[in-house]
Amino acid sequence: MILECKDLTKTYHGFPALSDISLQIDEGHIIGLLGPNGSGKTTLIKLIAGLLSPSSGTISIEGNPVGPASKSLISYLPDHFYLDGHRKVKDIIGFFHDFYRDFEPLRAYDMLGKLNIDPNQKLKTFSKGTKEKVHLILAMSRRAKLYLLDEPIAGVDPAARDYILQTILSNYDENASILISTHLISDIENILDQVVFLHKGRIHTHACVDELRQETHKSIDDLFREVFKC
Amino acid sequence: MLRKLLKYEWRATCKVMVIMDSALILLTLAGCCILHTDIFNHTDAVPMAVLMVTLYALSLTALGIATLFYLYFRFYRNLFTQEGYLMHTLPVTPLQLLHSKLIVGYIWTLLNASLIMVSILCLAFVAGYHFAVTHGMDGIWDRMIKELALESPAAENGINAFYKIFGYTPLEFFRQLIWLQLIGSFVSLLTGYVSILLGQLIEKYKLMASVGFYIALYIINQIFCSILMLVPGLQILVQDTGNFLYSYYRDMMGYAILSQFLVGIVFYIAAVFLMRRRVNLD
Amino acid sequence: MPWNLNSDRPIFIQIIEKIQVDIISGLYMPGDKLPSVRELAQEASVNPNTMQKALSELERTGLVYAQRTSGRFITEDTTMIDELKSKLAKEIVTEFLENMQKLGFQKEETISLLEKTLATEKSTKGEADNDTGM
Numbered sequence A: 001m002i003l004e005c006k007d008l009t010k011t012y013h014g015f016p017a018l019s020d021i022s023l024q025i026d027e028g029h030i031i032g033l034l035g036p037n038g039s040g041k042t043t044l045i046k047l048i049a050g051l052l053s054p055s056s057g058t059i060s061i062e063g064n065p066v067g068p069a070s071k072s073l074i075s076y077l078p079d080h081f082y083l084d085g086h087r088k089v090k091d092i093i094g095f096f097h098d099f100y101r102d103f104e105p106l107r108a109y110d111m112l113g114k115l116n117i118d119p120n121q122k123l124k125t126f127s128k129g130t131k132e133k134v135h136l137i138l139a140m141s142r143r144a145k146l147y148l149l150d151e152p153i154a155g156v157d158p159a160a161r162d163y164i165l166q167t168i169l170s171n172y173d174e175n176a177s178i179l180i181s182t183h184l185i186s187d188i189e190n191i192l193d194q195v196v197f198l199h200k201g202r203i204h205t206h207a208c209v210d211e212l213r214q215e216t217h218k219s220i221d222d223l224f225r226e227v228f229k230c
Numbered sequence B: 001m002l003r004k005l006l007k008y009e010w011r012a013t014c015k016v017m018v019i020m021d022s023a024l025i026l027l028t029l030a031g032c033c034i035l036h037t038d039i040f041n042h043t044d045a046v047p048m049a050v051l052m053v054t055l056y057a058l059s060l061t062a063l064g065i066a067t068l069f070y071l072y073f074r075f076y077r078n079l080f081t082q083e084g085y086l087m088h089t090l091p092v093t094p095l096q097l098l099h100s101k102l103i104v105g106y107i108w109t110l111l112n113a114s115l116i117m118v119s120i121l122c123l124a125f126v127a128g129y130h131f132a133v134t135h136g137m138d139g140i141w142d143r144m145i146k147e148l149a150l151e152s153p154a155a156e157n158g159i160n161a162f163y164k165i166f167g168y169t170p171l172e173f174f175r176q177l178i179w180l181q182l183i184g185s186f187v188s189l190l191t192g193y194v195s196i197l198l199g200q201l202i203e204k205y206k207l208m209a210s211v212g213f214y215i216a217l218y219i220i221n222q223i224f225c226s227i228l229m230l231v232p233g234l235q236i237l238v239q240d241t242g243n244f245l246y247s248y249y250r251d252m253m254g255y256a257i258l259s260q261f262l263v264g265i266v267f268y269i270a271a272v273f274l275m276r277r278r279v280n281l282d
Numbered sequence C: 001m002p003w004n005l006n007s008d009r010p011i012f013i014q015i016i017e018k019i020q021v022d023i024i025s026g027l028y029m030p031g032d033k034l035p036s037v038r039e040l041a042q043e044a045s046v047n048p049n050t051m052q053k054a055l056s057e058l059e060r061t062g063l064v065y066a067q068r069t070s071g072r073f074i075t076e077d078t079t080m081i082d083e084l085k086s087k088l089a090k091e092i093v094t095e096f097l098e099n100m101q102k103l104g105f106q107k108e109e110t111i112s113l114l115e116k117t118l119a120t121e122k123s124t125k126g127e128a129d130n131d132t133g134m
Helices: A041-049 A068-073 A089-099 A105-114 A128-140 A158-170 A185-191 A209-216 A220-227 B002-036 B045-080 B082-087 B094-134 B140-149 B158-166 B170-199 B206-238 B244-276 C011-025 C037-044 C048-061 C078-103 C107-131
Strands: A003-012 A015-025 A030-034 A056-061 A074-077 A146-150 A177-182 A194-199 A202-208 C064-067 C071-074
Touching: A003 A041, A015 A041, A015 A202, A030 A041, A030 A185, A030 A220, A041 A056, A041 A074, A041 A146, A041 A177, A056 A068, A068 A074, A074 A128, A089 A105, A089 A128, A089 B002, A105 A128, A128 A146, A128 A158, A158 A185, A158 C037, A177 A185, A185 A220, A194 A209, A194 A220, A202 A209, A209 A220, A209 C011, A209 C048, B002 B045, B002 B094, B045 B082, B045 B094, B045 B170, B045 B206, B094 B170, B094 B244, B170 B206, B170 B244, B206 B244, C011 C048, C011 C078, C037 C048, C048 C064
Parallel strands: A030 A177, A030 A194, A074 A146, A146 A177
Antiparallel strands: A003 A015, A003 A056, A194 A202, C064 C071
16 A cells, blocks of 8 residues: 555644545546635645654554655655756756655656756746746656656646646556546546545545446546536 | 765855855955055054944954854755745754754854964964064064963963963963854854744734744843842952952853853753744745 | 446446447557547546446457557457458448337338438539538
8 A cells, every 4th residue: 555644634824725535546646626615625635745643543653753864765845836946957857866765857858858958047037838847757767656746737838738747648657556646637537547526624435436336327427516616 | 864964055055155264254354455555654643544444344244144054044045935845844853943953053153263363373374574674673473372372371481461350371361262153153042043943933923023033032142141140249249359450351251151052052942942843834 | 439328327348338439440450559448438428437437348259359568459350340340330231220110111111211322412412522622
């Protein structure tokens, strides 16, 4: 089991961002973490990544509690830029290679090359869309056990979205799992095989995508709209 | 892992610090050159001289403060803004992150403090040498060596006079000054780091809160130091030795060092505790 | 042929259907080797597990068989393929007839419409051939 959350709760000054989250994720899945804004998706991801500490409950990644061991197994892509723009891309690659044993620089250079991104340039010289792609490439160049992608396709043009989804698919590893949080469901639902619906900090549904489609005769996008109708 | 963090921390801080240090070295060289000329021999030049000395002193102070504040800012920016998302998801412990910043920061702080001292010494030396040379003082070297070399208080020279008043030799004074600088630099660095960590505990306006904490910690440090320094003063009241100033000055530095040492320990423990708490990044 | 996948039906069923059509239409000839699950999944932009499920189902029906190290191959049983072709064709026809009935067409009307449409198609095709000087 790659990820196990038991009765995970996170409260901010009495406000429960997440309540009693119990979740198990096995190897080889691409899972969509879906929910409206404020449902706790980013909070859950940050808890797993080790950027927040739970108010109660446990998290274990391949049996490890959150710490340096779990962080070496997790490749995390936040929903905003987090790399120093003043650094050159190749220096950032060197940095990742230094700290993460499972980082594969050749893969990164290969993906950058296909997009004609010059690794000798500083990150800040690139357009927003290109920066997004660089961030994604770095995250996907690791042979991690768990990939946490927080809104990887929001704020990006449709062609770039396709590229991002293709990259996620082409780097798929049956020994790893990918957890993608998003609210752009129709773009992404075909690459998911499981979904978790998060509503007001609680898990509403955790199911296989095709089973849901069979039961409800709806797309996940339609189902989402129905469940989270305002 | 710590070594890797140290490597990158060093690389990142090098550029700015080298620029600052180079500026100081240039300033010192310029000062040496100016002092070696006869500009200040006229009485009209006195205000000018005073101005230049003042500017020089201000520059040194500015450099010292700039070093510290740059290091504080780097700590904040690298760990508690966007980059924090990178640093806190690296496979390292929070302590390793703290230590990497402390070690590299300390090295730079000490280096800059040393450079400042060397700069002052250089200029003082050049000024004195120039004065001695232009006023035809022969054997100035020998005299200086004679005055400074002998540690034994029994000798008849400036050192002995110093000892009679203060209770220790200039060399001992220097030694204690260096200890004070070593520990003081560490505490200054830590004060900034702890303030930033404390600021992170507050919901909003974290930076402003950090500034507030910094002032508070600084004041607390001063108060504690003053309290501790009362001890030698009280000792004098209790005991009835003839030369009370003697023992006071002798112990003063020691107590200053002790107070800073204790403050340093407390601040370090606080820093470790706060770093482990797991931050809530924006 | 592009994969036109509808999100409101299980994807793996649609994959099965498309591969069946590809086999019948001759895009995949009997005995041909199928690309790997990864490649197919990437081509279709679907989850590899979903693709795997579809292929496993196709294996179960016998349309596709797996050789452990070499991969998956289309069956060489042409009878099975022909049977599948007839079955699918029948399904299309049945659906067509149902739809025509919903429109209110009687059997004879449907047949005559079919014949007329086929005739016009042939003549336009013939004209097109004449135009191109064939």
